[in-house]
Amino acid sequence: MALFPTGPIQQVSGTAISVPGEDIDTDRIIPARFLKSVSFEALGDQVFADDRLELSGDHPFDQARYQGASILVVNGNFGCGSSREHAPQALMRWGIRAVVGVSFAEIFYGNCLALGIPCATAAPEQIKSIQAQVDREPGRSWTLDLAGLQLASVESSWPVSIDPGPLDMLRSGRWDATSQLLDHGPQVAALMQTLPYINKFAAN
Amino acid sequence: MSSGTLYDKVWDLHRVAELPGGSTQLFVGLHLIHEVTSPQAFSALKDKGLTVRCPERTMATVDHIVPTTSQQRPFADPLAEEMLSTLERNCQEFGIPLNNIGSGRQGIVHVIAPELGLTQPGMTVACGDSHTSTHGAFGAIAFGIGTSQVRDVLASQSLAMNKLKVRRIQVNGLLAERVSAKDLILHVIRHLGVKGGVGYAYEFAGSAIEALSMEERMTLCNMAIEGGARCGYVNPDDVTFEYLKGRPHAPEGDSWSRALAWWSSLATDPDATVDDEVVFDAAAIPPTVTWGITPGQGLGIDETVPSLDLLDPGERLIAEEAYRYMDLQPGTAIAGVPVDVCFIGSCTNGRLSDLRAAADVARGRHVAKGIKAFVVPGSEQVAEAAEAEGLDAVFRAAGFEWREPGCSMCLAMNPDRLEGRQISASSSNRNFKGRQGSASGRTLLMSPAMVAAAAVNGRVTDVRTLISPSAS
Numbered sequence A: 001m002a003l004f005p006t007g008p009i010q011q012v013s014g015t016a017i018s019v020p021g022e023d024i025d026t027d028r029i030i031p032a033r034f035l036k037s038v039s040f041e042a043l044g045d046q047v048f049a050d051d052r053l054e055l056s057g058d059h060p061f062d063q064a065r066y067q068g069a070s071i072l073v074v075n076g077n078f079g080c081g082s083s084r085e086h087a088p089q090a091l092m093r094w095g096i097r098a099v100v101g102v103s104f105a106e107i108f109y110g111n112c113l114a115l116g117i118p119c120a121t122a123a124p125e126q127i128k129s130i131q132a133q134v135d136r137e138p139g140r141s142w143t144l145d146l147a148g149l150q151l152a153s154v155e156s157s158w159p160v161s162i163d164p165g166p167l168d169m170l171r172s173g174r175w176d177a178t179s180q181l182l183d184h185g186p187q188v189a190a191l192m193q194t195l196p197y198i199n200k201f202a203a204n
Numbered sequence B: 001m002s003s004g005t006l007y008d009k010v011w012d013l014h015r016v017a018e019l020p021g022g023s024t025q026l027f028v029g030l031h032l033i034h035e036v037t038s039p040q041a042f043s044a045l046k047d048k049g050l051t052v053r054c055p056e057r058t059m060a061t062v063d064h065i066v067p068t069t070s071q072q073r074p075f076a077d078p079l080a081e082e083m084l085s086t087l088e089r090n091c092q093e094f095g096i097p098l099n100n101i102g103s104g105r106q107g108i109v110h111v112i113a114p115e116l117g118l119t120q121p122g123m124t125v126a127c128g129d130s131h132t133s134t135h136g137a138f139g140a141i142a143f144g145i146g147t148s149q150v151r152d153v154l155a156s157q158s159l160a161m162n163k164l165k166v167r168r169i170q171v172n173g174l175l176a177e178r179v180s181a182k183d184l185i186l187h188v189i190r191h192l193g194v195k196g197g198v199g200y201a202y203e204f205a206g207s208a209i210e211a212l213s214m215e216e217r218m219t220l221c222n223m224a225i226e227g228g229a230r231c232g233y234v235n236p237d238d239v240t241f242e243y244l245k246g247r248p249h250a251p252e253g254d255s256w257s258r259a260l261a262w263w264s265s266l267a268t269d270p271d272a273t274v275d276d277e278v279v280f281d282a283a284a285i286p287p288t289v290t291w292g293i294t295p296g297q298g299l300g301i302d303e304t305v306p307s308l309d310l311l312d313p314g315e316r317l318i319a320e321e322a323y324r325y326m327d328l329q330p331g332t333a334i335a336g337v338p339v340d341v342c343f344i345g346s347c348t349n350g351r352l353s354d355l356r357a358a359a360d361v362a363r364g365r366h367v368a369k370g371i372k373a374f375v376v377p378g379s380e381q382v383a384e385a386a387e388a389e390g391l392d393a394v395f396r397a398a399g400f401e402w403r404e405p406g407c408s409m410c411l412a413m414n415p416d417r418l419e420g421r422q423i424s425a426s427s428s429n430r431n432f433k434g435r436q437g438s439a440s441g442r443t444l445l446m447s448p449a450m451v452a453a454a455a456v457n458g459r460v461t462d463v464r465t466l467i468s469p470s471a472s
């Protein structure tokens, strides 16, 4: 598997890992002490470090049966708190390529999108069933299909949602926004002429 | 201008283009950067052969990793030193002003930008830091972004955004004596939940909000993000203008009067419609303290830790986790819970008025035996002003340590941290598991005056029992 997602993303396939819990914040996904670096490189080993310490080997990210998983299944408000992009970077460097959950915090969602990691949502009861299946049979292979908007395995499939904007960006490969933004350089310059606080508040 | 909310007006003014994916390209009027979330963005910029579009609309400081005991360079921690020297190199290479240690202007990014008059009404403000919501206190649209977006803003002075809905948080009446903006926002988050604001900008309005000082409004907007709202704002008024007047980057002369007219025009129109409104009665808000592991797990100072049957079904799972982690059982009164460490500081409550409120409690009293208590001013300017008033002496005499400015134990990326299962009374904004530097450390969030009260009694204390009009 390539280290980073690139180009259009139509689907993500692989085994799944479930991390249950509400309001799992980015301090838990990657504790602040690991932010003391000028690069993201080492983060893969440090993902969920304190939670893993607390569970001494029992955390899903430590369990042998979940190693190699690429689809993360979570509950509500996942990724709340700090804006640190280190959180999705750490998940991605561990091997996660898609997240499916009840809901996501906005900054986390945007950070995932900027890395090409789809975040799909499904109803709470559905997520519970998916988590139960992942738990029962961790080796099962799943596909998050962005065209058909479903999460499917050989035995079951569940509808999921992704907002149209992010969905289009992922499927067209335009999820890295920089070049689009740069294309509008002249419009940015024109807009700057109209903003009062850039022009000594003179009327124009 | 047609009738609308401040959010609508500022959004429209900054719209560059609609992007194919359905989001909007939004111009960023002020881009703030710091040492933790910028280095990877600069690397990505250089990898792509790009440069910084508007260095003059970008401002840097160092806050998260700085030690607060000695700020001598090189720092004792080589990783911290590397982060600051990387920021210095990047700022130099791209011509970005850096408010470095010793400049007289260094401090927590959300403290210094307002202090310098950089944050102004009607701007869009972005920073790779979720508490950028603070700047909404000025009637700006200010929000936190991730590192990829920091790269985008550096490269294009704009970013791709989706428009939020607006929820008005209408707070009527006036706050009671000794009840602060921190209590108000903890109360709001307790009632609307930590995800209640997802998808919204919070417009704080009503007589209680209008009566707040700028520093109090910053405390309020700072924690909008803890309620899930990516930005919060207060409509600009005379309090805003009075604060800005004469600040280094504020407009002067003719520009000032033109600015006043423009700023005034931005406030939400009386007939504007908002997507949602929630009303609170300010007088009913008590000093509020968190007991759990999210900022929404708050209690009035006279209350007890709630039992599961008193909570919404959706909150039970996290409450059970909080009982275990905090080692606080349902029915325990929050007042009287013993603490080990007392921390006064952070971008929520590290400003001069916060230090004054805490010093009022500390004056003539002493930190209880066995308690570690320290005060970290939010910026060099705050430190200087506090020292000029003798607040440092008040704190020292009371047994508090007086430190150098920075984020400190708000997130413990420097040596200031909890040890083991220590429990802190903290004026910061997050009580997440492990937030203050120990994987099992525990945090009780409260106002700076309440932290000072906890320090002198060694346990959570209603500040009103220490200072009341009759007691002094």
Ligand code: SF4
Pocket (backbone or CB within 6 Å): B063, B064, B108, B109, B110, B129, B131, B346, B347, B348, B406, B407, B410, B411, B428, B429
């Ligand atoms: S004081 Fe705390 S919340 Fe504020 S910017 Fe620093 S680390 Fe973030």
